[in-house]
Amino acid sequence: MRTQVGIIGGGPSGLLLSQLLHLRGIDTVVLEKHSRDYVLRRIRAGVLEHGFAALMREAKVGERMDREGQIHEGFYIAHDGIKERVNLKELTGGNTVIVYGQTELTRDLYEGRDRLDGIVIHNAEDVKPHDFDTSRPYLTYRQGVDAVRVDCDYIIGCDGFHGVSRQSIPKDKMREYERVYPFGWLGVLSRTRPVSPELIYATHERGFALCSLRSPTLSRYYIQVPLTDSVEDWSDAKFFEELQRRLPEDVAAAMITGPSIEKSIAPLRSFVVEPMRFGRLFLAGDAAHIVPPTGARGLNSAASDIYYLYHALVDHYTKRDDAGLESYSRRALARVWKGQRFSWWMTALLHRFPDSSAYDRRLQETDLAYLFSSQKALASLAENYVGLPF
Ligand code: APR
Ligand code: PHB
DSSP: OBOSEEEEOOSHHHHHHHHHHHHTTOOEEEEOSSOHHHHHHOOOOOEEEHHHHHHHHHTTOOHHHHHHSEEEOEEEEEETTEEEEEEHHHHTTSOOEEEOOHHHHHHHHHHHHHHTTOEEEOSOEEEEEEOTTSSOOEEEEEETTEEEEEEOSEEEEOOOTTOHHHHHSOGGGOEEEEEEEEEEEEEEEESSOOSOSSOEEEOOTTOOEEEEEEETTEEEEEEEEOTTOOGGGOOHHHHHHHHHHTSOHHHHHHOOOOOEEEEEEEEEEEEEEEOSEETTEEEOGGGTEEOOGGGSOHHHHHHHHHHHHHHHHHHHHHHOOOHHHHHHHHHHHHHHHHHHHHHHHHHHHHSOOTTOOHHHHHHHHHHHHHHTTOHHHHHHHHHHHSOOOO
């Protein structure tokens, strides 16, 4: 098989890039390790910045997102028994975010790929990129007993944090930067009316908590837990009791609890690999960088990678202009690091660190007090939360 751009990974990054390129007449093949059902069962975050939403519309898959996604003009930070609002719209001169589950977004992307007869190969086993340091790279994979080869001009690694793309780059040609946090988030999805129409990020001496939502009838709640905890340690009743203890009284009192329909623990990690390109292999999204979920940057950090790559590949194929491909890693990393900084800052501001000193605690308190006493500090938070320009 031959294609122009071979994409490893059928998550949001890989699907969006293949859809955008297809619409500009560029051939792609997406190789996804799992079944479509498996990919669509994963529950991930749900806050989209407008840059990502604009790409979805450009890819002609934004209709349901625009119909069912909720525009949020602000969110709350709860601390010391009160909640204070961050008015995103006012602080950014009109910008907002869209709350729309990543599962739904991935479903829209698959449907978009189907409509255009895009090639997405599921259950592709043992995918491997080859010869990407030459001008003739290719991919191989197995499907049952069949071994398949896909020749291509470029390989794009969109295969997430545990994917094969980054691992195929010689170790001495790249550098990894990492911070692992000493806690995780226990998340619960529940078919209940969300306690607040806008997100509440809460900091409390017992730990961080977040009240989020997917729709007017579907709540998504999180609490910070030690990494040694497992889901079995947390019955629904225990989870809601702990969540309520970490929220201001009026919020806790208004909370409707109900059985969980999903419950999982995610460790928090910051990670970046540099460069994001090796020869004809380009990394994008979680394959190159991940953030703790606190600043809602996960998918939004992938957005700029896809934007830069999309335009770089279109310039290559339509204008024989490779400037975008040459500058990809540098440009992508410049924005990636800003997302890293913001996610780290919000995580540090709102969580309880097991090893923090009394001095560290005072700094955290002062950071919060400064934030809500300075419109400029709040504006900085807001501009990062809605997404910096590409
Ligand atoms: N071969 C083929 N596919 C693979 C391989 C492999 N060796 N390894 C992983 N994959 C697939 C995964 O099954 C997954 O569907 O690659 C896909 C990667 O998708 P994501 O992990 O969702 O990463 P990405 O598309 O970059 O999405 C960005 O934003 O909100 C965050 O972490 C969240 O997933 C989200 C990310
Ligand atoms: C979520 O709804 O899952 C969510 C929202 C905001 C975050 C993280 C997760 O910062």
